[in-house]
Amino acid sequence: MSLTDSAAVDVARSASIASRQLATLSNTSRNDALTALHQALDQNRDTILAANARDVEAATKAADSGDLNHSVLKRLDLSRPGKYDDMLQGILDVRDLEDPIGKVTLRTLLDEGLTLERVSCPIGVLLIIFEARPEVIANIAALAIKSGNAAILKGGKESIESFTAIAKVVSEAIAGSRVPVSSVQLVKTRDAVSALLAQDAYIDLVIPRGSNELVRFVKENTKIPVLGHADGLCSAYIHADANIDTAVKVIVDSKTDYPAACNALETLLVHEDVLESVFPEVAKALIKKGVSLRCDSASQAALAKSLTTDQLSQVRSASEADYSTEFLDLILAVKSVTKTDSAESAVEAAIAHINTHHSKHTDIIITESRSLANLFMNSIDSAGVFWNASSRFADGMRFGFGTEVGISTNKIHSRGPVGLEGLTIYKYLIQGNGHAAGDYHDGAEGRKYLHKRLPINE
């Protein structure tokens, strides 16, 4: 299928129609479809892995000739030990989560016989755009079906063979369930993205899964709300009262546990009073782990006093751009903070720096003071603000959400790690028996609203 604009309309409209039917299915019906999906992917393992091997072969050639980054190979390869089984288990894990649909979150007696309820429901149609990882198809199909949303999936060209093979199995598995076939549609055409991003009449939410460039492209080319984050510029502030062990442990983990992750630390701010006490210990531990430091003059001068020549080879002067850079590597920008003309204290200078430079993802403070931590947590405008704990905890699995659609740096709807709940919205239901609003207008005979809060579970 060549995905012209009219074809994109057809895909989006059929997804929209399917989404309404999907919204009426019970949790059992949705779970049955996931069981069938799991079984089909298990039974067709050999076919899918053979298709995946063709993708890996083509990608290896492209990587060897310099046309593709080698890191893509690892993400593409479904035959790595445990990867296929993890994908299969993920479907069952999602199936066994609590039903996110039909939860009553508000119940009010407006008047005798007139009851208002707010009930969670699916959002409608999701468009998921991803790059190399083929297991995302199974993962997202499971999340969409569990949350009662229709999903349109658009994969990258590197995974085209895997994608085609998995798509066939997914469609056949769903066809045998009560979930409408158009609930999960897989679009392969290379130029489909722009046409799909224009379907704001039918698509309710776009979830890009891939590089920062992909997310930025999507955000700039659609009117549909986008759930995700383009950058992960996480910062830490070490206060004057910081415990040395806490500072070393948290900062080293934040920077080095997985430097390529969006929740890795990129900027370290240090109170001027501990530049020669806490900071050198942190710096030594980072340097030992292979981290290069890019320092402002005060922090660099402090290190010059206590580090060996060998250690200092990993320290250099920072440029202003370093404080706005997501290195995704063993590099850390360092800046000392102090009371200034515009900041009444070092912590206020740190807060101002972070709120100006960060990407609203996750920022942390190292301090022994609860009141200072509270000020920091209230003032920093990020999805996550952590006190004496690593930025690497910003993750749906670590938060105990069971699964994660992605991490959002949006300011509305969902923020931080987004689980199934982030794929739901609510509707207001009223049950009456012939109630008219005109009977409640002001005047001698107007009825009065009771507005009595009722228990949620009854």
Add this chain to the structure above:
Amino acid sequence: MSLTDSAAVDVARSASIASRQLATLSNTSRNDALTALHQALDQNRDTILAANARDVEAATKAADSGDLNHSVLKRLDLSRPGKYDDMLQGILDVRDLEDPIGKVTLRTLLDEGLTLERVSCPIGVLLIIFEARPEVIANIAALAIKSGNAAILKGGKESIESFTAIAKVVSEAIAGSRVPVSSVQLVKTRDAVSALLAQDAYIDLVIPRGSNELVRFVKENTKIPVLGHADGLCSAYIHADANIDTAVKVIVDSKTDYPAACNALETLLVHEDVLESVFPEVAKALIKKGVSLRCDSASQAALAKSLTTDQLSQVRSASEADYSTEFLDLILAVKSVTKTDSAESAVEAAIAHINTHHSKHTDIIITESRSLANLFMNSIDSAGVFWNASSRFADGMRFGFGTEVGISTNKIHSRGPVGLEGLTIYKYLIQGNGHAAGDYHDGAEGRKYLHKRLPINE
């Protein structure tokens, strides 16, 4: 001030900085500012009403010469009995609502000494664009301050004198409080809207308050999320088992209680089996209230059998466009529904018609069957789905929310009548004492997450 792009940046950036400080204020500090605002507007009543009288005078001239719709005059006039006092009382009502900020909605023990909390917080910076109603300034300023959000208000040219007078009083009142002055900024320049809508780096949410055209213009000209609704095309379906009294009462109220409102009924669908029983009674009651009916052939034929010639003068044939028209007047489109090739039953045909034509605002069903009502409520993709109750109940005051920012037809964040809660989001806070994520990786020595749900109130 001429609001060039750079001036718009200054307004938005200063609002952003103020919002961070505002986010740290206690409920008491925010309430004190509202008390001061109330007092200042009370004391300056004469000055503000004099300014408003100049707006009304200019608007009257414009209306008389045909340059302005007369309906604007009524909305503009602050001197109408009770209007100014209502505006003042509204500030105190908002002040006395429960604090929407700092509510813990999730608390999880991740591990010993490592606690995760999800806490409600302000969104950040709101841009409110409104037309004639000058009391919106006080209303929105109160809502913004109570919810800890900074607000940029842009008024229409008809209310420029009132706006200037109120703006001065608001700024002076806030200057005497702990709320930063830049938390509420009032922008008067006529061409400011486009420049402000471009400030997506600083502004987090746009709330247009005014005509459908205004909302549509805003939605089409900004990357910032927009909270609101452009249309209110509400529909009702009368099922074969409908109680006649319920149908008459609910349909007449939905259509005639306030026809210009967004929650007024615009389309009526009738099961074919009751075209000659329930429907003529509903039609007679509507016609008695002055409603004109635009019917499909089957419903028109049914009325021809039982209505008088006089009554039939208010009945004519519907065009296809009538089913997509928000009349905002005493006109109702009527269509009979029946089982079709694509719909297994009349109710499914009604659901399909509504989901294709409605604006996702509010739709209603008249039936005596709970299972049918549930099917309808699950299938209709609207912010509100009401059973045997008027569409006119779709309103924040009637829902018991105390106040309302507007009614949203969005599919994410907030849906339906939006109260203070809709002006909040949340952040995730973690408190640890030197916890590193690396300690929890798989392997013999890896620690295990506890993920123990803790009580919310402790």
